[in-house]
Amino acid sequence: MTAERAGPRRAVEPLPGLWQGFAATLGRDCRLRFRRRSELANPLIFFALIVTLFPLGLAPDSTLLSGIAPGLLWVAALLSVLLSLDGLFRDDFDDGTLEQLLLAPQPASVLVLAKIVAHWLTTGLPLALISPLLAVMLSLPGHSMGVLMLTLLLGSATLSLVGAIGAALTVGLRRGGVLLSLLILPLYTPVLIFGAGTVRLAVDGAVIAPWLALMGAMLALSLLAAPWAAAAALKLSLDG
Amino acid sequence: MWPIIHKLGSPKWFYTMSGRWLPFLWGIGTILVVTGSVWGLAFAPPDYQQGDSFRILYVHVPAAILAQSCFALMASCSLIFLVWRIKLADMVAGAAAPFGAAMTFSALFSGAIWGVPTWGTWWVWDARLTSMLLLLFLYLGIMALRGAFASRDGGARAAAILSLVGVINLPIIKYSVVWWNTLHQGATFSLTEKPAMPASMWLPLLLMVVGFYLLFAAVTVARTRNEIIRRQPTARWVRALVQGGRNGL
Numbered sequence: 001m002t003a004e005r006a007g008p009r010r011a012v013e014p015l016p017g018l019w020q021g022f023a024a025t026l027g028r029d030c031r032l033r034f035r036r037r038s039e040l041a042n043p044l045i046f047f048a049l050i051v052t053l054f055p056l057g058l059a060p061d062s063t064l065l066s067g068i069a070p071g072l073l074w075v076a077a078l079l080s081v082l083l084s085l086d087g088l089f090r091d092d093f094d095d096g097t098l099e100q101l102l103l104a105p106q107p108a109s110v111l112v113l114a115k116i117v118a119h120w121l122t123t124g125l126p127l128a129l130i131s132p133l134l135a136v137m138l139s140l141p142g143h144s145m146g147v148l149m150l151t152l153l154l155g156s157a158t159l160s161l162v163g164a165i166g167a168a169l170t171v172g173l174r175r176g177g178v179l180l181s182l183l184i185l186p187l188y189t190p191v192l193i194f195g196a197g198t199v200r201l202a203v204d205g206a207v208i209a210p211w212l213a214l215m216g217a218m219l220a221l222s223l224l225a226a227p228w229a230a231a232a233a234l235k236l237s238l239d240g
Numbered sequence: 241m242w243p244i245i246h247k248l249g250s251p252k253w254f255y256t257m258s259g260r261w262l263p264f265l266w267g268i269g270t271i272l273v274v275t276g277s278v279w280g281l282a283f284a285p286p287d288y289q290q291g292d293s294f295r296i297l298y299v300h301v302p303a304a305i306l307a308q309s310c311f312a313l314m315a316s317c318s319l320i321f322l323v324w325r326i327k328l329a330d331m332v333a334g335a336a337a338p339f340g341a342a343m344t345f346s347a348l349f350s351g352a353i354w355g356v357p358t359w360g361t362w363w364v365w366d367a368r369l370t371s372m373l374l375l376l377f378l379y380l381g382i383m384a385l386r387g388a389f390a391s392r393d394g395g396a397r398a399a400a401i402l403s404l405v406g407v408i409n410l411p412i413i414k415y416s417v418v419w420w421n422t423l424h425q426g427a428t429f430s431l432t433e434k435p436a437m438p439a440s441m442w443l444p445l446l447l448m449v450v451g452f453y454l455l456f457a458a459v460t461v462a463r464t465r466n467e468i469i470r471r472q473p474t475a476r477w478v479r480a481l482v483q484g485g486r487n488g489l
Contacts, residue, residue: 170385173389
């Protein structure tokens with residue numbers, strides 16, 4: 001009797017756990033992104049191009065440029081993240097992977113978080129890594145390079161998380177790109193203010209720890225709320 | 241508890257009940273706004289520093305208060321809609337959004353006009369002005385998102401999610417902008433402190449604020465009633481209403 005019961009049970013494979021699902025989604029997304037090298041490079045090229053436009057539009061004056069460099073680099077990085085957001089769910093939406101993702105036994109918010117982490121690893125992280133190069137071209141003082149990278153690391157993670165909500169809301173729309181920037185840019189302003197503000201403080205040699213702590217707080221809050229909201233938005237995008 | 245909520249959420253009940261309130265809302269609101277305007281613009285004493293230019297506050301302050309209250313209403317309705325799926329809450333949220341955007345724009349516009357004689361410039365990158373501008377963009381985003389969906393339900397749910405995300409973000413935006421820069425004077429009204437203005441100045445302002453609230457309620461209720469009819473043109477009670485109206489004519 002017991003053996004009969006145990007039989008069919010053993011035949012059912014155990015479902016993959018929460019972290020297995022997370023790791024599998026993260027690995028899949030990272031692999032897909034690394035296989036499309038040109039798309040991977042697009043935000044970085046865009047970042048460098050915007051930074052190049054400003055000295056051309058203003059003046060090749062290094063004192064002027066070093067004064068506005070923190071804000072300029074931050075705005076350029078923010079726009080690059082915004083540019084890459086439309087692709088966050090678009091391909092998976094088009095080929096039906098997204099439906100499978102939401103049907104998976106793991107909570108959708110965890111899998112969405114894995115996709116967001118993959119997006120940050122391939123957008124925010126490289127942006128932060130090449131930012132000192134562009135900062136040198138804008139003659140940002142050398143001692144604030146580390147702070148610039150740190151704020152971009154922290155801030156771009158928040159940008160990816162908050163942006164995922166907008167990307168999820170607009171993924172079902174045919175012309176979602178322009179709408180996406182209208183939805184997301186107002187929500188990005190606190191990150192921009194604190195990110196650029198911290199770098200400016202670092203240039204002046206002031207204490208930056210409280211500002212970094214606030215950026216960390218914003219990241220923690222968006223980590224808590226954004227995957228959940230993005231998963232809800234994805235569900236409705238697939239319904240509607 | 242539940243029967244009351246179901247009754248409140250029923251479009252038919254709302255339509256019949258609001259039909260009775262609506263004339264009072266319009267009437268009292270209009271009387272208050274007209275009285276407040278005449279009192280504030282013609283009879284209130286001029287400010288000792290700003291002269292007559294301060295009088296724009298009788299439009300500016302109610303508009304700014306309404307802009308924020310309207311967002312709060314929209315976000316609460318969105319929460320009710322998302323949690324309990326009460327369609328009426330979504331209709332109210334949709335009806336309130338354009339009014340909120342209009343009030344935000346009025347507050348910004350009247351502030352700019354007031355800025356010329358007082359600050360000597362149309363626009364300064366001050367904390368309150370900037371956060372109001374961002375609030376306007378949030379309103380526009382929510383309205384645009386609602387319109388972008390082909391299905392009404394999809395647009396409604398998307399707008400509701402964005403309203404909730406926006407209402408969590410609003411305090412963060414507000415305080416980050418305050419830290420960034422501040423030049424604007426402190427709040428005019430406070431519930432806990434005695435106003436610094438004489439009664440002859442703040443009483444008309446109080447009338448204006450209450451009047452604006454009543455007119456806001458009237459506009460929202462009227463728009464919601466239209467939306468109810470638009471969404472349920474085939475419902476039996478709507479048909480009866482239309483035919484009854486025709487017979488009446």
